[in-house]
Amino acid sequence: MSSTHVGITRTRSTLQPREARKSQFNDWDLIRRSNVDCGYKKVLRFRSAIYPAVKSRAMTLTPAKVSRRPKGTLSASLLDSGDRNSSLSGSIDHFDPDQFFKGEFDFDAEEPEEPPLYPHLVHKPGTYAQEMYLKACRLQGITRSARCYKMLAGEAVVLPRQGLGPDDVKACAIALAETMNIHTLDFTENMIGTKGAEYIALLITENNFIKNLNLADNNLGPDAVKLIADSVKKTDSLSSISLAGNGLSGTRCVAVKSLIEDSLNLKVLDLSNNDLGDVGVDIVAESLAFNDTIERLDLGNNQVTNITKLAQTLSKNTGLVQLNLSSNGLHVSGCRDLARALEKNTTLRELNLAKNRIDRACLNNLFGGLKKNAFLRVLKIDFNPLNSEDAMHVLTFITENPAIGLSHIYMDSIDVQANFVQTLNTLKQAREITITYGKIIGTDLGIHDLDEALVLEATDFVVFEELSRVIGLDIENFVKGSQFVCAVLYADGLFVYT
Template identity: 30%
Template structure:
């Protein structure tokens, strides 16, 4: 029986037809051949008599198709589905797994590539990490063939595999039939303009379950930005998109700004390490004015400057969605910090602002924290100005700001010699303080931490946790100790987990 892939997989179907030849179709073990019973009996007899021969048989005699269940297994099933034992179900699942592995091995043989042992070992795991495996376009095609019917892998990483546009084509063909894969990382694969065209076509007609797509470091230039932004303007399925370490400049910024104005699905966008300057920054900000879904934006390592900071400040006055903004290393000085601060005075949603590695002094830092103090509705939880040297005067001002906004943590650099730095090493480990209190009360540390959470659960947003610790009066602990405690509690994506203590 000739192996049939779904109609949309024309490229993969052509691959099989070309390799196997229409005149000598392979035998599919998951369907009965429409030929004579003699042929069926002959195949069954051969299967029973010589298992070893089957294992090494040529592709013309042995292909596995995962679209349907094996007919011989179906015949063995009783009409009473409830009578199936756990062992029978387990055996059937094992058969499917073996079929997928054999399909991959056969694809590798026909493509002339060495099978990836890691892929074979982890086909039943939800996260498949094949970064730095040297797959190339042919190895990627073999992976794509195996993934057409895979229902367990939801996250696939293929970074640094030189898959080129040929590998991208195989992946998007697979994605048109695989409705289980949700995250795909194909960063640093030399995809270029041709790959961008393929991805753009896929995104415009995307019916897959893909929601996270990483395309960083793929030599995308302005023409690629045009294609990708055109597709993303009408795509609502992709929630996370990474385009860092590419060659987008001001034209790319204009395209991305227009896309943000139309897109209604994107929640996280990484544009770090590109070449945006004033014009591109202003265009991006124009898109943010009307965008109502984007929560995380990374613009670090660009060249926005003070004019870009001005545009960002104006956007922060009206944007009611953005929660995380990273503009580290963007040549923003005290003037730019002042312009951003005007937006912070009115913004009610931003929680994290990173301004690390910008040429500002303590003067700019004071303006920023005072703008937060003025905004009683501010949700700011973290301000990163770690390279800015501050004095005791700044610390006193910050104490006043944190009294109003106890959820706030300002990461700064402290000048040598001031009292805060002198006493830092003398502070007691915050976990020891909590443990001591818990022992006195004859409770566990976990019980104390859970008591800080109104819901009583073991996880808590960072800002709420910081505020609860600072405001409680059972354990003497300052905000610097709270910061260290949060690190120990394995803070990820704004959440602390008490079980990680």
């Protein structure tokens, strides 16, 4: 009768080449913690197989107990005596607690370790996210970012202008897949591309603790933005996202339509510097009509001149609190549309109209809507073609309409006359209001020593403005009064001919 020997054949694991490991890594297997076989889990599995108590202790939150003994107690000679039990009992009978705690203690089986020969090369274990990041970089064969590694232990990963590529973003996304403490990601002005946007989209789907995402100035394009928008719709955990400077001009802005219409928790959306134009802003306005959760919308620097549809949406929208339309070309028609919207809107609190070619005619149209609005608090109209008389016109309007809700007006670029300051101080006694303005014309007649670099970079407008301040005369209004002014600057003086 023959006996059959049954055995288990074990094969030695061979190291896979980097190409094979990289191809497996591209399958996104490491995005979940359950698929990661880290060193800690291996050690815990080995120890739990030998010592069952380790496994039970690992499942609890109580720390392991460390046995301690006083030096010189229970010596080897005592344990080597004939009757071990009697010797031990005798030592316990004569045990003095006061003397016990006065002695010096050492830990069992603990010996001092020698310091490493090269301490600067010894890796100090970090958080789980940091260890995952190092492993991801090693598997992809890329150089780790010391800044990224450091920030993985905090609450925000801010990496603007670091030259990150898709592989770098992938390693960071894998490390962040299961973290719960990081809530902000900032990849401003990097080179993540469409592939990097795909990894971020997967990360958003996996991690519901990320609330703020900044992908500004990455030139993502509509395809990459659509990937981000689809992932936001699935999880709906983001509250703030910046897609500024990503080439969403014209009809390419359709990529953010679903992001606006279907998101329920998105509160801040930045679409500035995208050259949206009138077509792109119309698409945003149509989408905004179906959204009442977005509170802050940035449409600055988008070459917008016609905001008719946006004004129509604004008159019905009940969620928008801050609207930035700076660095566009609204002019008279745009201010007229805004005035109609402000007559009906009751939720908007801040409106930014800086750098929009706003003059006296634009102000008159805008004031027509503000007369019937008691909810707008902040108005920014700086860096527009407005002069000291226009600034006084603003004060007159506020004085004559005490029911308006404006409390902060920004006119930092507008120089004013001395009577403007006096009128403002009188107005402050009647109501609470803050108005910022430029210089006071004619109060400083001294010639300041300017930096040579600033003088060389000065434009004609800067020289013209400095001339008005020095001589205490508003030359622009003087020219409008059908007077001809010729200012000739010599090395030894200043002469003005009229």
